[in-house]
Amino acid sequence: MDHRRSRLGQIVAIGRRSQQVLVLSAITGALTGAAVALFDWLVSDVMFDWLLRQSDWFKAVAPLIxxxxxxxxxxxxxxxATPATSDEYIRNFHDRHRRLDERPVLGRIVASVATLGFGGAMGYEGPSIYIGAAIGSGLQRRLSRFFSRDDAKLLLVAGAAAGVSAIFKAPATGAVFALEVPYQDDVARRMLLPALTAAAVSYVTFVSFNGTTPLLPVRGAPPFDLRDLGGAAVLGVL
Structure with missing residues (x-):
């Protein structure tokens, strides 16, 4: 009887901890979505729009600035610190004993804003992943009592998923990307649901600021028939 009670207590504790982890994943997603929205607004709507109104000679030298x-x-x-953003996420994921250093976060984000805002050749996804990973890692570090040793990187992954989800407006893509990039055996089983939760909340938060307009709108209805389906099947087999 005592053994059964102990077993039941363990199950209840696991269930309670799982609920807490999902709540923290949702918080990570909300914070990441808001942070990425701020980053996107500052780069696109403030700095880059200002750059487009400048003279041609200034536009030519702006990336160097x-x-x-x-x-x-x-x-x-x-x-x-190095300019690495998404690479920093991957390195921290694979090193169990390494925490994402919070000291360079501000400098790296400012560097990303300066590069993108002045027309430099850089994507938005790297800084967005880094923002989410930093938020998730920092939150888990401060609330480590809610996580087991096996879940040491859980909010790091959830935050990265939230970053991709927000900047691309694609929650499922964000979750799959964050799990796939640093892939290790058995990682998906533990981290898929928190990553999906963070990605969904991040998407909702981001679009509440920026709207749901597609990044690449598609007009019309492209033709599609059985020949296309057959060709796709052949390519899949090959």
């Missing part, structure tokens, strides 16, 4: 500002931000704000 952005790179100079990025170097300065990495050197002084990030204390000499």
């Amino acid at each position: 952005g790179l100079a500002l990025a170097v300065a931000a990495l050197r002084w704000l990030a204390r000499g």
